[in-house]
Amino acid sequence: MSKADKKQDIRRLSPEELKAFFVQNGEKAFRAKQVYEWLWKKSAHSFESMTNLSLGLREMLKEYFELNGVTVDQAQLSNDGTIKSAFKLHDGHLVEGVLIPTEDRMTACVSSQVGCSLSCKFCATGYMDRKRNLDAAEIYDQVVLINQQAMEKYGMPLSNIVFMGMGEPLLNYANMMEGIRMITSPEGLNMSPKRITVSTAGIAKLIKKLGDEEVKFNLALSLHAANDEKRDRIMPINETNTLEALRHSLNHYYRKTRNKLTFEYIVFYNFNDTLQDAEELYQFCKRVPAKVNIIEYNPISEADFLNTEEDRLEMFRKYLEERGVTVNVRRSRGKDIDAACGQLANKKHDDHVITQA
CATH class of the missing domain: 1.10.150.530 (DNA polymerase; domain 1)
Structure with a gap:
């Protein structure tokens, strides 16, 4: 050189x-x-x-x-203690990451792309253009910076990392894998891969590739409907990655890795919240060994979906549990600063700003 x-x-x-x-x-x-x-x-x-x-x-x-380090352009503190950060990249692009604190864990939610190309109808990031992939060091830096926030604000280090921020991690496969390698390496942050979950909208051939590489981290599928017609309507990726294709790839992944699988399921009012929808999800769970995380919907201005009513959610949960499915109901965190699931779109809330570059 x-x-x-x-x-x-x-x-x-x-x-x-x-x-x-x-x-x-x-x-x-x-x-x-x-x-x-x-x-x-x-x-x-x-x-x-x-x-x-x-x-x-x-x-x-x-x-x-x-040395193109990532910096915190702005951090916002939610009323529930969640911290959302706008991270500035060396070329001026912004991505968002979130620290989600609870009594016994500190979770970092990190981004993998600037924007997203998948256009999921219920997700604010899906209405943004995909500008570029993050490189491995930019993924790594988000974890480092969120860990610093956890230590400074709560006196606890990160315990978990979820790839659930902006972008589709599997469409940035090589950089995501290298970022995780350095996060888990003794030469890097030395975190356990069992504490890492990668969330995907569902790219069957790349899920299969994860299995072939026998990765050690956990995988979550953003499912949201166990019915191809409904899933097509809210997640265009399903048109080329059908539920049957995903079933094959997920079972291949599980056979190869024996890692936990999770189905993420947002229950939308009058769309996928009936007992028939619960039955379809149960039938899918019978064919793929996974637990289900039921997620509150966080409305966005770009779409007219609504969160289901509490009694319908409870009926849905009970139906699955009575049939032996492990179900967790995840309540949203950071909604007041647009930090909750599906809300990341670089929106600023001046009254919540705690740091600014």
């Missing part, structure tokens, strides 16, 4: 490539390990902060490389 080349983001280099760079430039090979530790384990966002390197070495790194 010459100085005339366009500067590369140093975090795109492997340890071997870093080592080769130092040797080619007359430096000791062990410098690569020092720098790699600064980049990942210590989450350095500048070469200046690498204080065990000589000034000359730091200047050389600045000549050859960029």
Whole structure:
């Protein structure tokens, strides 16, 4: 690599490539390990902060490389303690991530793309254009920054990570996988993959690929209807990834990994909240071993869906549980700052802002 080349983001280099760079430039090979530790384990966002390197070495790194760290552009605090952050990327794009605190866990909800291309009818992000994929380091940085918020605000580190923010993680497959590799690596954050859940709208061939790679993290399918006609209406991806195709890929994934599977099911009023809908979901659960998370709907201005009534939700839940399905009802967090499920669309609430770049 010459100085005339366009500067590369140093975090795109492997340890071997870093080592080769130092040797080619007359430096000791062990410098690569020092720098790699600064980049990942210590989450350095500048070469200046690498204080065990000589000034000359730091200047050389600045000549050859960029370090495109993610920053918090703005953070908003919900009345229930949820923190939503607008993360600014090196090219000016914004993505959102959320810290969801409870008594016994701290969960980070992270984004995988700037915008989304899937156009799910009930999701605010689905009405945005997909600008680009996040790279592995940008995914990693969200986790680091949300962990800092958890420690500063609540005195607890992150316990869980969910890929349920902006974008479809499986359509950014390589970067998502590399981001998780570094989050779980002893050279990175050393988090257990069992504490990570990747949520997908359902791309059958990539779910199968996850199984073939025998991943260690958990998988959640945004199902929302166990009926192709209804699912087509709210999730256009279902037209090319039918429930039958998803069933085959999910069973393949489970056979290969034995990891937990979860079906996420938003119960919309007068759309998918009848006992017939519950029966269809039960029949699907019989064919794919999974628990069900029933999720409150969070209305958005772009769509006219409504959350179901409490008695219908309870009837739906009871029907499934009586047939042996494990069901959790997930109550929304952060609705007042548009931080809840399906609401992420870079909306600002000035009265809730706690930090601003």
